[in-house]
Amino acid sequence: MEKSKELLQTISPKEVHIQDEFWSGYNKLVREVVIPYQYDALHDRIADAEPSHAIKNFEIAAGRSEGEFHGFVFQDTDVAKWIEAVGYSLMTHPDPELERITDEVIQLVSEAQGEDGYLNTYFTIKEPDKRWTNLADCHELYTAGHMIEAGVAYYQATGKRQLLDVVCRLADYIDTVFGPEEGKLRGYDGHQEIELALVKLYRLTGEEKYLRLSQFFIDERGQQPNFLKQEWENRDRINFFVGKTDRIDLAYSQAHVPVREQKVAVGHAVRAVYMYTAMADLAGQTGDESLYEACKTLWNNIVHKQMYVTGGIGSTHHGEAFTIDYDLPNDTVYSETCAAVGMVFFAHRMLQIQPRGEYADVLERALYNTVTGGMSQDGKHYFYVNPLEVWPAACHHNPDKHHVKPVRQKWFGCSCCPPNVARLITSLGQYIYSSDEDTIYTHLYVGASADLPIGGRNVRIQQETGYPWNGASRFTFTLEKPQSFTLALRLPGWCKQAALTINGETVQYASLLRDGYVYIQREWSDDDVVEWNVEMDVQVIHANPKLRATAGKVALQRGPLVYCLEQADNGELIAALQIETDQPMTARFDETLLGGCTIIEGSAIREQEQNWGEALYQDHAPEQTRQSFTAIPYFMWGNRGEGDMAVWIRKA
Amino acid sequence: MEKSKELLQTISPKEVHIQDEFWSGYNKLVREVVIPYQYDALHDRIADAEPSHAIKNFEIAAGRSEGEFHGFVFQDTDVAKWIEAVGYSLMTHPDPELERITDEVIQLVSEAQGEDGYLNTYFTIKEPDKRWTNLADCHELYTAGHMIEAGVAYYQATGKRQLLDVVCRLADYIDTVFGPEEGKLRGYDGHQEIELALVKLYRLTGEEKYLRLSQFFIDERGQQPNFLKQEWENRDRINFFVGKTDRIDLAYSQAHVPVREQKVAVGHAVRAVYMYTAMADLAGQTGDESLYEACKTLWNNIVHKQMYVTGGIGSTHHGEAFTIDYDLPNDTVYSETCAAVGMVFFAHRMLQIQPRGEYADVLERALYNTVTGGMSQDGKHYFYVNPLEVWPAACHHNPDKHHVKPVRQKWFGCSCCPPNVARLITSLGQYIYSSDEDTIYTHLYVGASADLPIGGRNVRIQQETGYPWNGASRFTFTLEKPQSFTLALRLPGWCKQAALTINGETVQYASLLRDGYVYIQREWSDDDVVEWNVEMDVQVIHANPKLRATAGKVALQRGPLVYCLEQADNGELIAALQIETDQPMTARFDETLLGGCTIIEGSAIREQEQNWGEALYQDHAPEQTRQSFTAIPYFMWGNRGEGDMAVWIRKA
Known part of the structure; x- marks a missing residue:
């Protein structure tokens, strides 16, 4: 059990007090609405919902x-x-x-x-x-x-x-x-x-x-x-x-071959990631190298071949399952909320064994896009399936998409997802930091104060942040006395430019960067202020050409958030839009939209159906017009009634 | 029953002797292979096929x-x-x-x-x-x-x-x-x-x-x-x-409301078109105007909103059914062979009531693309489902596509399609011509001689044609004596330029054109030779922007044939190709390919996966290379083993 000595220490959510513009609201919602609502649901007291x-x-x-x-x-x-x-x-x-x-x-x-x-x-x-x-x-x-x-x-x-x-x-x-x-x-x-x-x-x-x-x-x-x-x-x-x-x-239950012989994620996606989580737990706990190798192989398979850009997993509703490498349809998708929760678990366990930015990147991607997207802003409606492309009429009338709901539902006969989101949000504190004897690892940027045991003493670390709307975070400490230790700040994989200052002085961090973390070793005191700004630019995301479903399309991402276009902002028929990625795109915080969010605006070309005529098919192209587009964070989609939505948009 | 007087006369297949480069082969195949093969199948004598x-x-x-x-x-x-x-x-x-x-x-x-x-x-x-x-x-x-x-x-x-x-x-x-x-x-x-x-x-x-x-x-x-x-x-x-x-x-059985109140094609597609065929039969036979109006409404709904470019119908395997207007997914498609056969029936009956080119255009589209595509060149393998986009691995491993087969099958437990193709091919003669008292209507270009009753006398019309590879047809007559009547030649909807000569002299046909037919009235004799050349150019087909599944994509068509790109000619990952429609495309007859066919060649851009790296998603575009592409007639796809295939291709 040699390995257990190397495991990073998970911080109990009890030790982490979240005070955060973004997450405190979620936590309050879970405390004040979700937990009481689900208590009523368990007692069959929700009108119009399946008992x-x-x-x-x-x-x-x-x-x-x-x-x-x-x-x-x-x-x-x-x-x-x-x-x-x-x-x-x-x-x-x-x-x-x-x-x-x-x-x-x-x-x-x-x-x-x-x-x-x-x-x-x-x-x-x-x-x-x-x-x-x-x-x-x-x-x-x-x-x-x-x-x-x-x-x-x-x-x-x-x-x-x-x-x-x-x-x-x-x-x-x-x-x-x-x-x-x-x-x-x-x-x-x-x-x-x-x-x-x-x-x-x-x-x-x-x-x-x-x-x-x-x-x-x-x-x-x-x-x-x-x-x-x-x-x-x-x-x-x-x-x-x-x-x-x-x-x-x-294979549906991942019981087709012994786990160490499994090279590819198959079967029911939630079962799979719950198993991989336990495998990583055991590998970390016991130092079982062959089990750890299997975890890495399966991790790589998912992340490099079977994961949606939203961090969702599971390509088909048949068996709520993985299919094959690079098969990620956006409209007949499954991407169950529980599977994204499980992906957070798996990423978290891998991160405890080895603090590599890739694990935290995926954790963040699943958390900020699919897990949060799984619950409505009122805390009373949920997605089981998290599609990347929706045409509501087809969801209602094409049985191939009957599992895809264009708006969140009150409750489900099989209601695994709502309480899974609730328990993840209330335990969020444990995912922000890890520690070992002399290092504090900062995985997530969430406003919180946390008490961590470093070098035999309690270190309180305070974090303030503009996440996920901007990447400026500020760290201070409350120490028993000045103390030497390392603060490891995660540099997100999506970030192209960051700035670090300590007590107002710029620090060149390039030489301190290892596997996605910037390691700052020094004697810290209560007066120290660390400012870490991971700049959030609008990014145009392309997919591996082997991913047939996204061919010719791009997704927009800014910071940890993947964006989508909704009918409410862009008119019906998102499919007829091509965004002009060579034109300027701007991000701005809109306080009025969906309780406040950063939107991305830019220019698009629309194929016009108005002058097309009756024929389905013609030997000339439809007329085109230019329009502006507005993209909103994917996790906020479906909060304004039914309408077209798409994450992947054609590129002009 | 006044209407019955106006009905065009259907010509019995008994009166039409097909001698045609293209169809004689099919007919021979049906006579020599399909009919004996199916006789054996009905007697449970086919090894490895379901009895x-x-x-x-x-x-x-x-x-x-x-x-x-x-x-x-x-x-x-x-x-x-x-x-x-x-x-x-x-x-x-x-x-x-x-x-x-x-x-x-x-x-x-x-x-x-x-x-x-x-x-x-x-x-x-x-x-x-x-x-x-x-x-x-x-x-x-x-x-x-x-x-x-x-x-x-x-x-x-x-x-x-x-x-x-x-x-x-x-x-x-x-x-x-x-x-x-x-x-x-x-x-x-x-x-x-x-x-x-x-x-x-x-x-x-x-x-x-x-x-x-x-x-x-x-x-x-x-x-x-x-x-x-x-x-x-x-x-x-x-x-x-x-x-x-x-x-x-x-609605699955089109029994949700009385037939005259049905405005939209719904439910099981074969049931629907068999019913519409009977409705048109009755409307034509009895002069029932309300029934005829219902036929026209349902026709327009299918042709303008629910028909694949291949003439196939039925968007989902659930119930083998229509879904809703403009919902025509290419990969989870149904497009049952029998439904295309039924579409030929419906079009034929509408054509007998009113000789409009649109009906023959659709008949031709369904016949030359989906019906012929439903049977292999060896006459022993069949498609039940006729997809417009295939990725074989997904058909095998994604249950949402389990109904889509990447190659033709020997027989089916429910084997409605193979004998339906056989009976359509052996009765093809009846679809080539119609007549009324003084007019011969030429709907299809198929080499054949036919005996038609015109003005109380028998008129034998002989047709030779290069169809479907070229549009040059030649008509001669065998008459009892010189006789006045009208020869109505169909000008296909896809044709942009045609040339008509009678006895070598050019005839300006524009003023003779009505509803897709060129009406030539004169006294004909055995020496007359009509040459009618409907030029076949490579056409780039666009779909109505409301058709989400084809957004940004084009199909190639030449004459009656819709084309597709196959992996055998273009490499794997057809999705990574964009064809350059502004570069020249050429059509040439390749005698060696699939027994001889006209292929379309041109230039394409391919997104390269080789240098992409491990990540599924990146913030830059993949590298591009130029390559040539080869498109083959859709009906010939799937005859060279399993591989990617697509009808709709991205446009560069």
């Missing part, structure tokens, strides 16, 4: 009431993710009333646990004798994993052990069922999640068996004879959702 | 053998379409052995008919008590319709009444079951077909009740209370294919 029945299931399993199980087989996880989000929120924003109602939910959850430690309302209510007979489809360990994450977060927030004890009993029980030993199941879940949760539980409790169990699940996956295939044969080839099947798609 | 079981079903229904029904509920139609194709072939190419084996098949079919006239092997074998209980799904009248078409064609070819008598008994029986009278079903089939077949049967027999029954089916469709909906309620909302359903999609 969740998640709390009701726990009440029935706990014996408090009678009734049938309803919802997905993994319905419990909506409750778990809500508790986890509450935990992170309480870390920095104590709220006795919220804590009280959460304690009530936790009491309910604990009553639903069996004497042996088993906890899963579906099997407890509906098929008590079918436990562990369909790992491929039934998400039993996945569900356990989310409850473990909730137990860890809530304990860290409140110091209350009730849910932590529940999940330790649950994990202990699972450890008696699964493992390499004679008489145990050599199995694993169809949907990865428990693997990363067990690492968290190990880190909190120090209990080695949780780490071993996680490693077992990862190592066993895809081995021969194939557990999921055997299990499927044993149940007479019954799939839980569709009945009798004539084949099982092991 | 048809179609003949076996008839043997069981006829009591000749024991066993279960297999195949689709409409499996009988493959036999019917085969007999129909044989019928057309025998009209001009007598073949005693083929006739003998077809007579055997017909004997078998007649033995499978019930005493009451009912004929359908599925219901006879499997659910004899369920007749007429699921018109929505079970294709009973559709199947009857195809057998009626076969009976008509085979009688016209051979004078043999056996199958004609079978289908008359069948139609007589159906007439006792369906109709407006008390005690009859006020119903119609989910899949239109019998409507157009009954018009054919009426025209052959003169029996008015067949025409009335067809009109009843058309008039009743979509009326309230809705027959298909009531029927569905009556069977406890069971769908034959998927079981219990919570809704029935009436």
